[in-house]
Amino acid sequence: MIEIKFRGRGGQGAVSASEILGRALFLDGKYPQCFSLFGGERRGAPVVGFLRVDEEPILLKCQIYHPDHIIIFDPSLINEDEILQELKPGGMVLVNINEEMDFLQSLRKFKIGFVNASLIAKDTGVGSTLNTVMLGAYIHLTNLVKMDTLVEAVKTMVPSKMEENIQAVKEGYRQVKIFEVEE
Structure with missing residues (x-):
């Protein structure tokens, strides 16, 4: 089983990203389980989405405390x-940032991907919603689902600005970088 935690702010698409990826995994014949933690927060407040996926039906009904990916x-x-306390050994972190940052040094035991999702979302016309960009970057890093399957999920779950969102997925996939720490 793979467990994923999505951290964002209301309006960025973190929760919908978990749902879109869950749909893609379902289309791929896997068993996803999506849920989120947020109350009546306003746009911009922190939100957390979760996704579990397995080859077998998932019986767990609890929060994800130690994800494989954040x-x-x-x-x-x-x-x-x-991150150091939660992420499982050998885990992966994907971050929306515009450049490698010093803080990443402390996370060197994990695979770290970074992508300027905010710029890509703006350039592709999807605005401030980053879900499709981040999912494109994520599947590049993990190979958890094929591009065609993710695009199919985007088409069914994000019908507005469909072409822009498909382009955002592809640009996220193309532009993600893996942070390598020099030892």
């Missing part, structure tokens, strides 16, 4: 101590 939509939500 996807961070807003760099202000990066908490190194939390």
